[in-house]
Amino acid sequence: MHRTKVRVAEDALDANTTIAQANRADFDRESVRVVNLMSAPGAGKTTLLEAVFREGLGALRAGVLEGDVQGSLDADRLAHFHVPVTQINTDGGFGGECHLDANMVRSALGEVPLDEIDLLIIENVGNLVCPAEFRVGEDAKAMVCSVTEGEDKPLKYPLMFRTCELVVVNKIDLLPHLDYDLDKLIYNIEAVNPGVEHMLLSARTGEGVEGFRDWLVRAGDREGAPA
């Protein structure tokens, strides 16, 4: 019984990898770099993207693929910035899927103007578990963790912190009002993903957002990408 369950899961991940490679081929054909942006619910992914788009990304043309169980609240927020935004809702699954997988992304690619953008930011469903398990064809994974969530999250959700190339620590404007040990968070991040890049910022006040903007510009740089 347990064996069978594991095999089904492995099959699902194998199928996902195959479709992720097909997505990757499409992105490469159009020279589009892709960032998979993940976090717990309410950690501030959309507010961070709003802060970035408010300043702009220079010559880099960005698009967003917005993943939500239901609705288009975040997509509507980002549409104000004249960035092409495509919505994926995951509530076709039973009760709603808690993550994007390669096939869901693939099903939406026809609506994404890949030939008009350099960087596609995929805003995943708010969840610290399953989004980390499914590659979607991205170049890099980044996560946002909010200081309001406590310092223990890297130890409780290690795969998410381990799988990312960047950990954004958000809502630092609230630090004076919390019992929070930032050193402990950094220590815990290092414990599960030694040497991973991290940055501190407040999407709300704008403090430190420039660092994330620069990271996105580097992530979207087509130098070295297949022509």
Place this chain on the structure above:
Amino acid sequence: MHRTKVRVAEDALDANTTIAQANRADFDRESVRVVNLMSAPGAGKTTLLEAVFREGLGALRAGVLEGDVQGSLDADRLAHFHVPVTQINTDGGFGGECHLDANMVRSALGEVPLDEIDLLIIENVGNLVCPAEFRVGEDAKAMVCSVTEGEDKPLKYPLMFRTCELVVVNKIDLLPHLDYDLDKLIYNIEAVNPGVEHMLLSARTGEGVEGFRDWLVRAGDREGAPA
């Protein structure tokens, strides 16, 4: 292909329902009431339980079943209060399961001293999607939502808010430091689950925790439960 996928999901939920009923029968046999406590990561479930156990539950004997992907950080915190705590780790699944299901709870029941408690609090994995989809044999579902997560969460994760008998709004001590519209949250909760009980509190300062303690005492009342 899509048909098959949906059928597998339905089969999984049917199997879950059967096992949840077996759990329910065990709980009834021992006259134990069960609360399934859910939230996003870092919303404050464990801090709230700490605040409750600090004051105690009167004559009510409580136990905790602690669900985490990995580790026993929360169980260790609660063990200080001389409450029986049993840990379930979900990382047997691929990368870690993002929720507790009836079978995971069943596999741990041998370790739970059902004959010594009146109320079992199941602290689910931090996630606003899948935990709402799997009954585990509970009498009531409660969720904690933190004001730091934004007012839009009921609309983005409607099943979670719809499936609960109680919505605890936590971290209200931070309201003066946030751009947050509490009326909007209440409006959104009402939109997806009209008339659902909700309460405002701060597990950190203790403000309003008494209300949740009283709710637990009522939830644990065996009056009307099978002998």
